[in-house]
Amino acid sequence: MKHYQRLEGMVAATFTPMDARGDINLSVIDKYADLMAESGMAGVFVCGTTGESHSLTTGERKAILAQWIKSARKRFKVIAHVGSNCQLEAMELARHAQEVEVDAFAAMAPCFFKPSSVKDLVDFFTPIAQSAPDLPFYYYNMPSMTGVSLSVPSFLIEGKKTMPNLVGTKFTHNNLMEMGECLELNNGEFEVLHGYDEILIAGLALGAVAGVGSTYNYLPAVYQNLFDAFKEGDICTARRMQQKSIEIVKIIIKYGGGVRGGKAIMNLIGVDCGRCRLPVTPFGDDEYSSLKRDLEKIGFLN
Template sequence: MSRLEIWAATPTPFDADGRLDVSIVPAQVAHLQAGGMHGAFVTGTTGEFAAMSTDERRRLVEAWAAARPVGFGLAAHVGGTEPGQAVELAAHAEGLGLDFIATVAPYYGEAPTIDLVVDHLRTIAAAAPATALCYYHIPSMTGSTHRPSEIVSRAAELIPTLRGVKFSDGDLLEYDRTRASSTHVRVYFGRDELLPAALSFGADAVIGSLYNGLAPIAHRVTEAFDAGDHPLAFELHRPFRDIASASRRHGGLGFVKELMNELTPDCGRPRIPWGPLPGRDRAAASALAPALRRVLTDASAGKRATA
């Protein structure tokens, strides 16, 4: 395996009636471990947290905590639009012994100052004082205009458990500033389709949805990059970029879930607003899957990309 620490942002499994189905979780754990994953990041954006109840989020994290083997990392996003829910979920996660918790800043109305964002993070951190906190920066979903580098610079002085940032944005200069904002905070890059660029900025840890199915390729990309063969790294990475392009045409997050269902344990249809997808978009995911399986086979055999 490469030196890259990879966490999969896992989809939430639903049954045929759209209900939470935690019976799938052990198969998800086994699949990720076999693919060389460091851990699972659950109830995040890929996990459709905004479409889940508090009880569902608790039950899902409990299922992952029960199924994970020794040494396999587990983190959960606990944020949302209601602070009390985040506090409850943070305390619950600490009771299950998670490696870290993560939270977005308030959204559906942005906090007008960085101080208010930091106060929000402090409140959640206080509910889990023995668990590392990760600030989740994903402006494409939250609309946040605050720089994560400035948030971390302020929060690192006030929140002793702040240890990470999930940086799901394409602004690589801000990614670099965020990495430099505190020596105690690790920044996990969260835009899978930009992995080679992130490696050039020094990325050593990532969290993303496509790693559910394509982690072996990500390891090969990193190995080629570290060996100085940057053209090969870029070539090997091409499936990630192809998926990003296809997802824009065929349903975004819902398309990604349907595509990962083709490569991993089936987690069912996405909930509204991301699904269920029209038949043509699900068909597009199914049509792309065989080429990805060939690339995965080549990656395991140490061959160049063929898709």
């Protein structure tokens, strides 16, 4: 594996722009990337949960990633999610990620036929990680979506034996005790990318220094202020920023969750991410009006 610099700060989990028919719309990504650069993102996390990866074809995922590499223009890091229920597909996506020269890649556990032990999970991921040996690899831990709740610290220890490029985990879970264990393993050998937007402050308190989130896309100032305040020891301001993010999270939950509600917010702020792909239903005009009112109440659109 080539030398790499650890992530620090905000990494936006990007939405996949789509048109009215639900086809991917690559033309939006240039403008999207400009916004991410202007917002101070350390990186973007492409084709993850927020990017609707499991609703995309392999060809679409390759095209989206290639466009992000082109649009990023080295202004921030690009991390590719290559996870799939099909190991061979994930290996193909990992090889492609290395070919287009991403900065790192990640994969979540298969969510249909699930691994029943840490060994099974290591065996599943090893050929995937080895398909892009020059790139840092992160295990994307998200039990709420995958249904896989195996020990992440054990996976990191065992996985390192067969995956030299395994550098850490994208930890999208509220099990803070386990997250803390990951951060302390082997005197901080592994990176932990905090993936739970509404409790970022807790992750920072445990020692995380980078976060990956969908709400970072449209709340960059809030999260940058949170990171800065925490670093400066201004916990009151950090807590206030966290409460601002929680207000938004409550609203997007009301409108169908982070992907559906988040895409609608992106559309409102001028980045045309379009609709979601079925079975996630498109927003109606009445819903947009209601969402705007809810956002105005908390001062988001003012």
